[in-house]
Amino acid sequence: MDTISIVVPCYNEQESLPIFMEEISRVAANMMSQHLVSFEIILVNDGSTDATLDAMKNAEAHQRTGFAVRWVSFSRNFGKEAAMLAGLERATGTYVATMDADMQDPPSLLPQMYEMLLTGDMDCVATRRTNREGEPPIRSVFARLFYKLINKISNADIVDGARDFRLMSRPMVDAVLSLPEYNRFSKGIFGWIGFKTVWIPYVNVNRVAGETKWNFFSLLLYSIDGIVAFSTVPLSIASVLGLALCAIAFIGVIFIVIRTLLIGDPVDGWPSLVCIITLLGGIQLLCLGIMGQYLAKTYLETKHRPPYIVKESSDNSTAGNSLN
Ligand code: UDP
Ligand code: MG
Numbered sequence: 001m002d003t004i005s006i007v008v009p010c011y012n013e014q015e016s017l018p019i020f021m022e023e024i025s026r027v028a029a030n031m032m033s034q035h036l037v038s039f040e041i042i043l044v045n046d047g048s049t050d051a052t053l054d055a056m057k058n059a060e061a062h063q064r065t066g067f068a069v070r071w072v073s074f075s076r077n078f079g080k081e082a083a084m085l086a087g088l089e090r091a092t093g094t095y096v097a098t099m100d101a102d103m104q105d106p107p108s109l110l111p112q113m114y115e116m117l118l119t120g121d122m123d124c125v126a127t128r129r130t131n132r133e134g135e136p137p138i139r140s141v142f143a144r145l146f147y148k149l150i151n152k153i154s155n156a157d158i159v160d161g162a163r164d165f166r167l168m169s170r171p172m173v174d175a176v177l178s179l180p181e182y183n184r185f186s187k188g189i190f191g192w193i194g195f196k197t198v199w200i201p202y203v204n205v206n207r208v209a210g211e212t213k214w215n216f217f218s219l220l221l222y223s224i225d226g227i228v229a230f231s232t233v234p235l236s237i238a239s240v241l242g243l244a245l246c247a248i249a250f251i252g253v254i255f256i257v258i259r260t261l262l263i264g265d266p267v268d269g270w271p272s273l274v275c276i277i278t279l280l281g282g283i284q285l286l287c288l289g290i291m292g293q294y295l296a297k298t299y300l301e302t303k304h305r306p307p308y309i310v311k312e313s314s315d316n317s318t319a320g321n322s323l324n
Contacts, residue, residue, distance in 0.1 A: 002037045004114065004167070005096045007087030009080050010056070011046040013101040015209035017055040020101045021069075025062045027107045031114065038066035042087045043101075047077035053312075060314070075311040080213075081184040082308040084164065088173055090315075097167040102207035105165035109202065113167040116198060123195040126166035128159055129204040139216060146223045150188075154231035157191035159199060166190070166197075182301050185222075185229040192230065228293050235294060238287035245283065 006024065010017060021041075028039045043056045056071040063069050072086055084098055095117060099105040105127065113125040132140040147160040164186065168176075175193040176186075190197070214222075227234065 002035070002095060003040055003093040004031075004037055004110075005040045005042060005087075005091035005093030007042050007044065007084060007091055007096060007098045008101050009044050009046055009083030009087065009098075010048065010052050010101045011077060011080070011083070011213055012048045012050045012052060013210060014048070014051045014055050016102045016207065017043070017052060017059065019208050020103060020107070021059045021062050023103065024107045025067060027110055028067055031111050032066055034111075035114070035118075037114070038068075040068045040070065040091065040093055042090055043069070043071040044083040044087045045071065045073040046080065046083040047074045070314045072313040073311050075309040078308040080164075081186055084186060085177075085184060086308050086310070088177060091173065094170050095167055096170070096173045097165070099165045100163075100207075102210060104205055104207050105163060106202070106205060109165075109200065110167070113200070116200075117167060117169065120198065121196070122198050123169045123172045124166055124190075124197040126159075126190070126197050126199055127163050128161045128199045128201050129163060130161065130201045131204050132161070133204055134206050136216075139219065142216075142220075142223075146226075150223075150227055150230065153227070153233035154188070155192065156185075156188035156226075156230040158187050158226075159191075162187060162199075168195075171195075181229070182303075182305065182307055183225060183229050183297050184307065185226040188226055188230040224293065228297055232294070234290045238290045241283060242287060245280065 008020070013020075024041065031037055032039075041059070041062075043059060045053050045056055053071075053073050056073070059071070060069050070090065072090065074083070074086070087098065088096060095114065097110065097113070099107070109127065113127075116122070116125045132143070144160060147158060150156060150158055172193070172195045175195065176189055179189055179193070
């Protein structure tokens with residue numbers, strides 16, 4: 001018999017979680033009447049400051065034969081990536097889904113995804129939203145730009161509009177867990193490990209309650225994380241830029257020497273000099289910043305810190321668990 005594990009990262013989802021649990025147990029009951037499957041819901045409380053943990057404990061009331069509810073609670077907010085990792089590590093199912101608690105990943109798509117995995121020869125059915133309605137236009141522009149850029153400069157193969165809602169086979173989950181990195185950018189990891197993925201498009205739905213945890217600035221930092229995690233092209237750009245500027249300076253020096261010899265040295269043009277100095281200073285700082293990004297990530301990786309600390313869980317295994 002197949003078991004489907006459903007990993008749900010939750011950060012301040014006290015209103016959404018009960019609605020999600022109602023819906024998922026309804027969908028699960030339907031699926032159990034049609035297939036020989038059981039379910040395991042793994043709720044991960046990512047250091048919520050509201051009553052999300054209580055909502056998780058209440059969610060245990062939904063448990064019945066073939067429908068288990070487990071939860072883990074972090075000691076503080078470690079971010080969605082860490083929460084998904086904790087859930088994936090604990091999932092025991094033959095198939096594992098990751099989905100948000102805010103109903104933006106409709107549980108009603110699960111039966112279709114499961115049937116596709118049963119009949120096809122693919123390892124993963126993932127979802128992609130076809131529109132970006134309800135999102136500030138400027139964010140959409142930058143999001144598109146980011147997907148174009150990262151696909152050009154890395155081999156992570158990230159689909160524009162890809163959501164984290166996906167159903168994976170056990171071999172694929174094991175592959176995801178075999179990547180030991182601390183800086184996890186799962187959109188890139190899923191693409192990088194390969195495996196056959198089929199995309200199903202759906203129209204974006206707004207969250208049922210609460211607010212999104214992302215703003216423009218946090219998304220910008222997240223995209224820089226993604227690029228640094230999956231590409232070293234920015235480092236090459238920094239070197240090429242440095243080389244090009246050296247060449248320009250060299251030609252400039254020759255030009256000035258020859259001009260001085262021919263027509264003397266008319267002292268003039270300090271504003272242009274200031275502009276050039278500022279520009280060069282800016283480029284130097286940018287390149288230093290790029291290197292700093294990689295250095296910082298390397299520093300964090302070498303510390304081998306666990307990506308999250310568990311404080312409490314339904315299994316009572318309070319040890320600060322992680323990859324190692
Ligand atoms: N989330 C999390 N930790 C965080 C931020 C978000 O576990 O630090 C969860 C959140 O509870 C939700 C999912 O990740 O279930 C997606 O978050 P959100 O809806 O804010 O993102 P969006 O859908 O706007 O991209
Ligand atoms: Mg959401």
